[in-house]
Amino acid sequence: MRYKLILDVKRGDFDAAGEASRKIKDILQQLGVSSKVIRKVSIAGYEGEMNLAIHSLGGKIILEVGEEELSLTIKDIGPGIDNLDLAMTAGWSTADDKVRQMGFGAGMGLFNMNKHADNFLITSKIGAGTKIVMKFSLE
Ligand SMILES: Nc1ncnc2c1ncn2[C@@H]1O[C@H](COP(=O)(O)OP(=O)(O)OP(=O)(O)O)[C@@H](O)[C@H]1O
């Protein structure tokens, strides 16, 4: 393991929104990760961070950088997702009007995380929380 970082994301903290993904981007630049990989990780990280702030009760983003790949784990303490197939569908969202007025709620976040990660795994349990593990090859 070359590098590990754990960042907290609070529920509803829109002032701090984007800070965790910006920090991850800075660190990957310092580590000399290619801009192509940084772009994919940044998009996926930002979507994950916003989902924690908007939909979860709070959670963590864990970045682990190895020699050949890096992983981004995004996990929260609830409320969990009832239907993962539906949640993964482009355009499906439970965001309310307030969230939509802030420019979120297109229902594209999970779809784009899956698209940009080389490997994407989501597990969720109602009342327990959601965990997403994304892997990116450093090529
Ligand atoms: N961490 C989470 N905890 C609980 N529910 C979630 C979580 N992440 C996503 N969801 C649910 O899955 C739906 C789809 O998420 P997705 O990120 O794809 O879209 P969105 O956040 O609604 O809109 P967008 O990401 O385009 O702004 C959400 O509307 C929400 O119902």
Ligand SMILES: [Mg+2]
């Ligand atoms: Mg989202």
